[in-house]
Amino acid sequence: MVDVTLPSLGESVTEGIITQWFKKVGDAVARDEPLFEVSTDKVDSEMPSPAAGVLVEIVAGEGDTVETGSRVAVIDETASAGGTGATPREPSAPHEAPVVDAGTQVAPTPAPAPVVAKRASPPDSNEGANGVVVSPVVRRILSDGGVQAHSVRGSGPGGAITRRDAERAVAQGPSEEVVVSLSNGRRRMGQHMSVSSQSTPHGFVAVEVDGSIFGELERLKRVTRDGERITDEMVVSLAAVRALAEFELLNATFSGDELVLHRTVNLGIVRGVAEDGMLVPVVHAAAGLTLRALARRVNELDERLASRQLTTDDLMGGTFTFAGSPSEHTLWTTPIIIQPEVAILSMGAVRQEPVVRITSGTPEIVVGRRIVLGLSFDHRVCEPVGAASYLERVAELLAGMDLESER
Numbered sequence: 001m002v003d004v005t006l007p008s009l010g011e012s013v014t015e016g017i018i019t020q021w022f023k024k025v026g027d028a029v030a031r032d033e034p035l036f037e038v039s040t041d042k043v044d045s046e047m048p049s050p051a052a053g054v055l056v057e058i059v060a061g062e063g064d065t066v067e068t069g070s071r072v073a074v075i076d077e078t079a080s081a082g083g084t085g086a087t088p089r090e091p092s093a094p095h096e097a098p099v100v101d102a103g104t105q106v107a108p109t110p111a112p113a114p115v116v117a118k119r120a121s122p123p124d125s126n127e128g129a130n131g132v133v134v135s136p137v138v139r140r141i142l143s144d145g146g147v148q149a150h151s152v153r154g155s156g157p158g159g160a161i162t163r164r165d166a167e168r169a170v171a172q173g174p175s176e177e178v179v180v181s182l183s184n185g186r187r188r189m190g191q192h193m194s195v196s197s198q199s200t201p202h203g204f205v206a207v208e209v210d211g212s213i214f215g216e217l218e219r220l221k222r223v224t225r226d227g228e229r230i231t232d233e234m235v236v237s238l239a240a241v242r243a244l245a246e247f248e249l250l251n252a253t254f255s256g257d258e259l260v261l262h263r264t265v266n267l268g269i270v271r272g273v274a275e276d277g278m279l280v281p282v283v284h285a286a287a288g289l290t291l292r293a294l295a296r297r298v299n300e301l302d303e304r305l306a307s308r309q310l311t312t313d314d315l316m317g318g319t320f321t322f323a324g325s326p327s328e329h330t331l332w333t334t335p336i337i338i339q340p341e342v343a344i345l346s347m348g349a350v351r352q353e354p355v356v357r358i359t360s361g362t363p364e365i366v367v368g369r370r371i372v373l374g375l376s377f378d379h380r381v382c383e384p385v386g387a388a389s390y391l392e393r394v395a396e397l398l399a400g401m402d403l404e405s406e407r
Helices: 136-144 163-172 184-199 213-219 232-246 291-306 384-399
Strands: 002-005 015-021 034-039 044-048 053-058 065-067 071-076 202-210 252-255 258-261 267-269 271-273 277-279 320-323 343-347 351-359 362-378
Touching: 034 071, 136 163, 184 277, 202 384, 213 232, 213 362, 232 267, 232 291, 232 320, 232 343, 232 362, 232 384, 271 291, 343 384, 362 384
Parallel strands: 267 320, 320 343
Antiparallel strands: 002 071, 015 034, 015 065, 034 044, 053 071, 202 362, 252 258, 271 277, 343 362, 351 362
């Protein structure tokens, strides 16, 4: 027998929530085959099977919070699915011994068949709003009418959807109220942001700066010499990292009541994720990188994010965070600081608009590019004047950047 335990999930992560089992008791599993999914406060990960055999016991069910190192299942390496070997260990209903009259011979009562655990399925067209499985007839009526079962509130026993409920829903459309559960990621993000906004004295400063460099970026086809994609936010984040060399109090984290100044910059980059709201992959040791190197590192993180292969280490250790523009029409954002950090830089969309340029002492109106940079900062370590000075230094580094040599 092989005990399946919850492995270490990264630095400072001590527990996880079992969100899904990919196998049920009695199923054959191969070594390194995805066995279950675990969710932590940083990332959701698929856990591979440590051995080949038959899953004979599930100790931690879906929704259970488990500490790292704890046993969650048992695999029998000598058994085979559907063949001889160990019997899957699931709790069975207790049964009483038969009452036997004197002189009467009674055949022994067969033991009940083992109960195989069923994996909970997410709400879909087969379930109502309360998770009750609907009948095939009701499912067909709803399917033909283009109505999702999870949008219908049943009037039958235990909230079951009756045929009358289905017909009414098809005739009138789904009910106006639909109960939607928040994902683990969105709940964790909300909790973290709530704590940050309530415990950190936030300040915010925004400045509008020249964005002429982005015209040069377009002339270079937005690619490095190696063919890596370059985005506007990569250029701004590179200038932001370099400016931190002169504003070390912004590249810091709190440890209790003490401020820890970091000599290296671990740059977190905010990324929107449909199911989880937001993740922040980290470019470790970003100081000293060229634009070409930074682009490669960011693109690698984005590829792992898209394929759900980010590790916990990819999401930890940030010392300063950058948030790009959410859309091409965004002027600026006021992001919440990601504790224990003390600042987060945001940028708005690059806009083309009329600007006044002085040529030989004569002002003239030309089409220029402008962006708004914003800094949310912790008032315990910075003030508006210092925040504005940092943003203006970022603007100077942007204006003086040599993209041809950087890429």
